[in-house]
Amino acid sequence: MGTDSIQPSYFQIKEFLDEIEQEAVAQTFAKVIENSNFKKPHKHITEISAEQIKEVHVFKLLCEKIERIASQKFGAVELNFINLWLVETKSSNSRPNVPPYKPHFDAERRIKGMIYLHDVKTEHGPIHLAKPINENQIEQKRKALSKKYSILGENLVTLEEIEGNFEAMVGNAGDLILFDTNSPHFAGLVKKGFVRKVIRFDFEHTSFISPKAKVKRILKKLGTGFIR
Numbered sequence: 001m002g003t004d005s006i007q008p009s010y011f012q013i014k015e016f017l018d019e020i021e022q023e024a025v026a027q028t029f030a031k032v033i034e035n036s037n038f039k040k041p042h043k044h045i046t047e048i049s050a051e052q053i054k055e056v057h058v059f060k061l062l063c064e065k066i067e068r069i070a071s072q073k074f075g076a077v078e079l080n081f082i083n084l085w086l087v088e089t090k091s092s093n094s095r096p097n098v099p100p101y102k103p104h105f106d107a108e109r110r111i112k113g114m115i116y117l118h119d120v121k122t123e124h125g126p127i128h129l130a131k132p133i134n135e136n137q138i139e140q141k142r143k144a145l146s147k148k149y150s151i152l153g154e155n156l157v158t159l160e161e162i163e164g165n166f167e168a169m170v171g172n173a174g175d176l177i178l179f180d181t182n183s184p185h186f187a188g189l190v191k192k193g194f195v196r197k198v199i200r201f202d203f204e205h206t207s208f209i210s211p212k213a214k215v216k217r218i219l220k221k222l223g224t225g226f227i228r
């Protein structure tokens with residue numbers, strides 16, 4: 001099946017975590033962000049790689065749970081876990097005129113699962129999602145992105161390209177937002193004095209990988225095997 005035929009969508013799964021799980025996640029979050037073994041792509045973000053997640057039992061179990069539900073929701077697809085981000089956004093971290101705060105699709109197509117660690121209202125900057133008017137057009141634009149797409153804004157989406165309006169995914173602690181990154185989306189701005197705490201699991205949908213990229217990967221694997 002070609003990627004053009006997979007229609008992007010998104011879901012909000014209310015009360016995905018019960019109170020005990022929420023507490024375990026909050027405690028694990030606090031421990032991980034203090035641990036210097038994990039990479040910090042930005043000062044408010046800590047990353048756990050696919051390799052490292054084994055060491056963090058609570059997140060490993062959660063990753064498996066999300067993978068199962070995401071695979072069902074997106075049509076029994078095979079998913080590969082890529083990484084997990086622990087994000088604590090303050091108003092000073094959110095900049096209105098650039099992605100992810102401007103409507104966009106991601107350059108690399110992923111399935112993402114975001115869990116809210118507290119109730120998220122408009123002030124906390126919920127993720128906003130929309131359905132594109134023309135689903136195939138997003139995939140075609142994505143495939144045609146140049147190397148400078150980010151500077152040129154090639155992955156931005158205009159309001160004319162979406163059906164109706166963006167939906168602010170307000171919700172409660174423990175809710176899970178699942179989305180295909182081809183769905184137009186943006187992060188809401190965090191109001192002054194507020195903080196948004198989320199964890200986001202990224203997965204690769206095996207059928208989103210282009211045949212060229214698959215070959216590259218195999219060669220890379222073989223290459224490192226020979227070196228060793």
Ligand SMILES: O=C(O)CCC(=O)C(=O)O
Pocket residue numbers: 100106112125126127128181185186187188200
């Ligand atoms: O943090 C958010 O609300 C959305 C960020 C985003 O654009 C993404 O995860 O691809």
Ligand SMILES: [Fe+2]
Pocket residue numbers: 100104105106181185
């Ligand atoms: Fe994004």
